Amino acid sequence: MRISTGQIYETSAANYQRNYAKYVKTGEEVSSENKLNTASDNPVGAARVLQLAQQNAMLEQYANNITIVNNNTANTETAMTSIITALQRASELVISSGNGGQTDSDRLANSQELVQLQSQIMGLMNSQDANGRYLFSGSDSAQPPYIRNSDGTYSYQGDQNGVSLEVGDGLVLNSITTGWEAFEQAVNTTRTSATLTRPAVDDGKINLSSGSVSSTSTYNASYVAGQPYTLSFVDGPQMLITDNAGNDVTADASTAGKFDYASSASQGFIFRGVDMTLNVNLSATERASADAAETALQNRTYQLTSTPSSISATRSPGNTSSATITQAAVGTTATEQALYNNAFPTGGAILKFTNSGYELYASPVSNGNPPVATGSGFGPQINAAGARFTVSGTPQQGDQFIIESGTHQTKNILNTLTDIITALDTKVDNDGVGLQKLQASLSSALGNLASGREQLATAISASGARQKAAIDQGVTNDMIKGNNVTESETFTKSDGVEAATRLTLQQNMLQASQQVFIQASKLNLFSQI
Template identity: 50%
Template sequence: MRISTGQFYESSAANYQKNFANVVKSSEEASSLVRVNTAADDPVGASRLLQLGQQASMLDQYEANATTIKGTLGTAEAVMTSINNVLQRAKELAVSAGNAGYTDSDRQATASELGQIEEQLLSLMNSKDENGKYIFAGSKGDTVPFTRNDDGTYAYNGDQVTLDLAIGDNMKMATNTTGWEAFQQAVNTSRSQVTMTAPAVNDNRVVLSNGQVSSNVSYNSKFRSGEPYSVSFVSGTQLKITDSAGNDVTAEASQGGAFDPASTAGQTVSFRGVDLTLNINLQAGDVPGTVLPGHTFTLAAKPDTFTGTRSPGNPSSAQITGSSVTNSTDYKASFPTGSAVMKFTSATAFDLYAAPLTADSKPVSSGTVVAGVATASGVSFNISGTPAANDQFSIAVNTHETQNILDSVNQLKNVLNTPTNGNALAIQQLQAGLASGLGNLASGTDQLSSAISSVGGRGSSLMTQSDTNQSLVLANAQTQSSIRDSDPAEVMTRLTLQQTMLQASQLAFSKIAQLGLFNKI
């Protein structure tokens, strides 16, 4: 076979260029020890590297989120721990105020310290983070979470939304603890009330406390279904309790409703999750079996209360001055739970909406103002002044199921500020108020402890997930390295072989080039 000179030179040049390119590429690989620089180097490997790179970026973001959460949880836990310490001091003051040797002045001094504790709690519960956002306001970081109402009670202005960040492929974690969760949902142990119905003129021989909820389960499952109850004295040592249907349920009371009028310890009655304290105040010459029968009380849960607040932009100066449930059936059937908005369409006509009011909200009921009273969904509101069209009022509903810890401290302070002047009845009311305050402080502390435990649990889960993410980071880096990086020994061996081949091709070209006919002339 004959090979032309042109073909020889073309073939030799192509072979030389191929070997030279291989040497250059291997030299660069030996220098960088990177095997895959472009998809052309290894299409499958490059695709896998792209996936691993995306995973690495997500792992970096998870680590950044974990660092953020760790910081916010630490801040929240520190503030809540301080609040818990303050509440412990409030409990100590409440216990000491029950000392029989305390005078009115001593209790008022204690109340003064409780007032300072109240202000300290309000300040702590409105704490901000390093970014100037309120810690316990939920997603409304720019809104002051807790404010004092005109009547001395407190309102929560935040929401119940947690701000979640991803810390794993299938795991998110809340960065915050809402004030609703930590401070608003403490069980109110003083949510029952007693009203004397007979005799018509109170002779002060019998005082029955409003009661303390000792078992939330029994209270909700049994007490609420039978209220209101009638508690009557049938003898000097026996109570009779009947439910709303007239059924005798005395057997469910401790000691079957029996009490000892001569013993303070024997004047406590427990009934369907509520502890009631009797205070028998017999006068000289009284015979218990003669003077106690005929005393009757009504026992029931505290009725829901409402706080109406006018919107700042209202055209008129009309105010809601009072409210009460006038139709229990309508109230339970349609009144919005939590909060509502009353919006006037004229001076007398209005609509009631579930809060928050949005552009597509539908009214749950409508009505008109009659003689200064607006009735909506079974609740009557007293209106002072003449409303105007577009007036709006926010209606907060208090079911007394739970209570803000600020309200608990405030109520205890007011109890201690009320002088007894040595009056037996006033002292009994003081003791009942102290029992109520201690119960609600304990409930608030339990709720706060639960919130602190939640933070600790999230912190523990965060550490576990961070360790998992770190393991994934190491595995990702090793896998990328195995695909992308070169084996130094293999690269150097290949480079040496390619250099030898390049030299051989150069030598072969020079030798064969000398075989031309012109070299024989």
């Protein structure tokens, strides 16, 4: 086979160019220490490196979200811990004020300090982060969570919605603590009353406290269903307690109705989850015998009951019909009241009408959450979770009504402090019965302060658990990120020694091919002339 001079030239030139290209590429690898400069260098490796880079970018976002969770937790925990400290001081002032040795001036000084503590606590509840966002307002962080109303009460203006952040594959954490979670779920222990029904004028011989709920479960299961109760004084003398059906339930009192009629000291007893205090203020003659005491206390009765719950209904402006709810109230039967206390959403509700009836949801309505109550028909009378509604007109499918509730089962600490301040401002010097009533109200308020601290401790624990989960996930994310970097470098990082050796070899090959090319270029007739 004959090979032309041109073919020899072209082959030599092509070989030289290939060797030169390899030499240049290896030179770039040595200088950059990167063996994957273009996708063509290693298509499979390039695809994997891109995938790892994308995952690491997501891990960086997770790291940012974890930082937000940690910062929010640190800020809210600092505020809540400071509030717990302030509430502890408030409790000390309340206990001190209940001391019979204090005067009105002493209690007024304590009241003034409580005013300062209340202002400090409200400021902490309305804490802001470095960007001016309110920490406890929920998802609506632009407005302060707490305001003082014109009537002197304090109310929560935020929402119950958390702010969810993804901190890992499949792991989403709430990044905030809402005021609803931290302050609005504190159990209200002062939601019962003892009202003198006979005689018409209180002569001070008996002082019966309003009571303090010490066991919410017993209160809901037993006390609510039997109210109102009648407490009277009978032979012995001793107390007789009857429920709303006239049944004798005295045995449910921890003292079985017994008390010391000869002592004016506070005598405590528990009735169906409610702690009550009794003071007997008889004269020396009346205390001289059981008969005299019985005569002094006969025809004296009290009504024991819970603070009545209240609800209101507001028509949604987006409703298509003109139907309205003209009346909203808690049912009056024991069954309805027990159902209301146990089932009606404490944070308010949304009453929605369907094509065949109505559904009651906890507010705010979230996708997937079932209704707490359902029913058929459109009125005019409908019942839901122990509440009664009177409907005027015919609601259409999709119509909604916002239901605000006041179950008195919870009470925020600002309003509790207002009650305490008001009580301490009452003058009781030289008024033994007034002092007994003050001491009873302060003792009951201590329960609310304690439940407020417990709720804060629960909120701190919950936020701490979220922070721990975020930190643990951050450790996992860092490990994944490190592994990704290591794997990526197997495709991209060059072995300096191997590359330098290869560069030397390719340089020698390039020089050899260059000599071959030069010799081949002389193989023509003109070079022989």
